[in-house]
Amino acid sequence: MKRTFSQRLAILSDAAKYDASCASSGTEKRTSKSGGKGLGSTESSGICHAFTPDGRCVSLLKILMTNFCIYDCAYCINRIFSGVERARFSAEDIVWLTLEFYRRNYIEGLFLSSGIIRSSDYTMEELVRVARTLRLDHNFRGYIHLKTIPDASPELLAEAGLYADRLSINVEMPTEQGLASYAPEKNAAGIRSAMGHIRYRMDAAREKAPSGRRPPRFAPGGQSTQMIVGADAATDQDILSSSASLYTGYQLRRVYYSAFSPIPDASVKLPLIRPPLLREHRLYQADWLFRFYGFNFQELTENRPDGMLDLEMDPKLSWALDHRDIFPVDINRADRETLFRIPGIGPRSVIALLAARKHRTIRLEDLERLKISIRKIRPFITTPDWRPTRLADRTDLRTLFKPAPAQLSLL
Template sequence: MDSRVVEKLKILADAAKYDVSCSSSGGKRKNENKGLGNSEGMGICHSYTEDGRCVSLLKILLTNHCIFDCAYCVTRKSNDVQRAAFTVQEVVDLTINFYRRNYIEGLFLSSGIFKNADYTMERLVRVAKQLRQEHKFNGYIHLKTIPGASEELIKEAGLYADRLSVNIELPSEASLQQLAPEKNYKEVLEPMGSIRQQLAQAKEEKKLFKSAPAFAPAGQSTQLIVGASAENDHQILQLSSQLYKDYSLKRVYYSGYVPVSSDSRLPIITEPPIIRENRIYQADWLMRFYGFDAKEIVDELHPHLDLDIDPKLGWALRNRHVFPVELNTADYEMILRVPGIGVKSAQKIVSARRFAPLNFEHLRQMGVVLKRAKYFVTCQTKSLQRQDFDSLAIRRKILFGEGSVRSALLTQQLDLFRQVG
C-alpha cells in the first residue's frame, strides 16, 4: 500500500473513532450477479474496543478538514491537528482491498465539511455509488449525511447506502448554539425528515413492485454527545423518545464526551462519563424493547439516572406498590418490568406456564436472574424472599450482598446510640 495512503489512513481512522453510530444491524443486501461481499442474514459481525466502540467496519473520515469550529470536535478548524483527505478512488480501493483480505465486512464513511455541505456529501455519495456499480460491492455501507446537504443528494445516498445517519450531537438547540454556533437543529432535523419520508415511500413502492429500488434498508440513526453540555438524563431521554417517534430512527447512539480540545465553554473532565453513557443506553433499551416511557425512567423530580444500579431496578424500587408480580398469571408487559427478567425469559415464562404452573427452579432454568427477581416476584403465591424489605434495604442487598442489610441496621443503631449519648 502506498505510504501516503497509509499515513492518511492513520489520521482519518483515528479521527473517526469519536463517532459511535456505526452499527450494521438490519442490512439485508443480497449478493447478486457474482458481486463482492454481502450483508445478508444477521448482518456484520463486530469487534469492540474496551470502551465498547465498534471497530469491525472500515471506519474512516473522507477528510478531517472542516469549515466549522464546534468546541467538542477533534476536527474543529481551530484545533492544531494533522490534516488529511482521501480521494474518492482511494476510499474505494481501501474498501475493496481490506475486504479481500478479510479485514472488514463493510464501510462506515463520515467526513469533516470542506467548502460546503453539498460539496462534501457529493463525494460521499460517489464513493458508495462507485463501490456498488463498478465493483458490485454488496457489503454493508453506512454513510453519514452532512447537515445542510440537498435533498437530491440525500435521496441518491439512500440508493447506495444500507444506513444513513445525521448526528444531532447536542441535546438542545441552546447547547448547539453555544458549542457549535455555525450549526442549527433545522439543518439536522430536515434531512432526518426527508430520510423518514423516503423510507416510507420505498416501503410502499416495495409492496406494489418487488423490483422497486431499496432505500437505506437498514434505516437511519443519530448520535448524542453526553456530558459536553449541561442537559440532564431526563432531557436526553425525552429528546431520544421524541426522535424515535417523529423520525422512525433505528437507533440513537450516545457518546460520552471525550475532552479532545481546550475550550472555556466545555466542562473540565479527565475521562469520558462511561458509566453514565452505559446507564443511558440501558434506559434507551427499556424504551425500545420493554415498553417503558421516558418519563417513567426519569422525570423532573428524578432527572438523573442512578449510576450505581440499572434504570429498570431503579424504577422497580420507586414503584414497590406494583410488586410482587405473580409470574403464573401476570401480563407479559408486567413481567418485562421485573428486574432480572429479560425479553427472552419473559417470552419463555408466558409460553411455559400454559402447560404447568411455574416454580423458582423453572425460572432459574429459563435464565431469570433470581438474585434480583426474587424481591419482586412470586410463583404460585410463594416467594424466595421476604417481601417486606423497604427499597433501600433491597438496593443494599443487591449491591453488596445478603449481609449488607444487617450491617446497615447495626450502623443505624450505633448512630442512634451516639445521638442519644
C-alpha cells in the same frame, strides 16, 4: 512532505473514532450469489469482527474522507481552529481499502463520514461517489453507512439513499441551546428538517405505486443519530425526552449516546473531565428499556429529583424500587407487560416463560433452567414454592441492591 497511505489511514481513522455507531444491522438480507458475481452480503443482525480495549466493536471500516473542515464546532476534534494533523483520501483510496479489508473478513462494510470542505454539496457528492463506485463498479453488496451533510441538496440525498444501507445525521447536542453555543454554524432546525426529509423518503420507498411500480430503494437500514453526553448542562431527562421525540417523530433506528471524551487540543469552552462512561451506560440501558421493554422515557426519570438516572443501579431496578406496590409478581399469572417490568428478566426470558407456562406451573428451579438469575429476580416474584419476605415494608431496600463500596483509583 507527502504522507504515506498508512499515515493518512492513521489520521483519518483516529478522527472517526468519536462516532459511536458501528452497527451493521437492520438492513435487507443480501448475498453475492444472485445477480452475477459480486462481493459481500448482509446479515439481519450484523457482525463484529474485532474489539478494541475501549470495549467497542469493529464492524465497519469507520473513516473520514478528510478531516479538513470549515466549521468550528467546539466538541469536535476536526474543527477549523484545532491543531490536529490533516489528511485526505481520494474516493478511489477509500474504495480500494474497503474492498481489501472486506476480502480479508476484517469488516462488514464502510461507515464513511467527512469534514466539510469547499461546500456541503461538494462534500456530499464525494461521499456519494464512493458509495456509487463500490456498488456499481465493484458490485459491492456489503454494508454502507453514509454520514449525511444536513444542508446538502435533495438530489444528492436521494442518490445517497439509493446506495447506502443507513444514513445518519448527528444532532450532536441534546438541546437546541447546547447546539447553538457549541456549534455556531449548525442549526437544530436544519438538522431536524433533513431528518424529516430522510424519513419521508424512506416511507415513500416502502409504498408501491398504484401501477405496481416499486419506488427507488432508499436506505433500507434506516437512519440513526448521535448526541454527546456530558459536554453541556443537559440532564438525563432532557436527553431522553429528546430521544423520545427522535424515535417517534423521525422513526430513527438508533440514537447513540457518546460520553464526551476530552479531545486533544480541546476548545477552551469545554469542561476538562473524564468521559462519563457510567452515565452513558445508564442512558443506553434506558434506551433499551424504551425500545424493547415497553417503558416510556418519562417513567424512568419522573421520580428522580435532579432529572438524572441513578448511577448506582440500572434504571429498571431503580424503577422497580420506586413502584413496590406492583411487586411481588406471580410469575405464573402475570401478563406479558408486567413480566417485562421484573428486574432480571429480558425479552428472551419473557418469551421462554410464556411458552413454558402453557406446559407446566413454573417453580423456582425451573427459572434456573431458563437461565434466569434467581438471585436478582427473587425479591420481585412469587412461585408456588417461593414468597419473598414482604418487599414493600423494607426501608433498607436500596442498600440491599447497591454495589459494594470500592476504593477510588488514584489516577
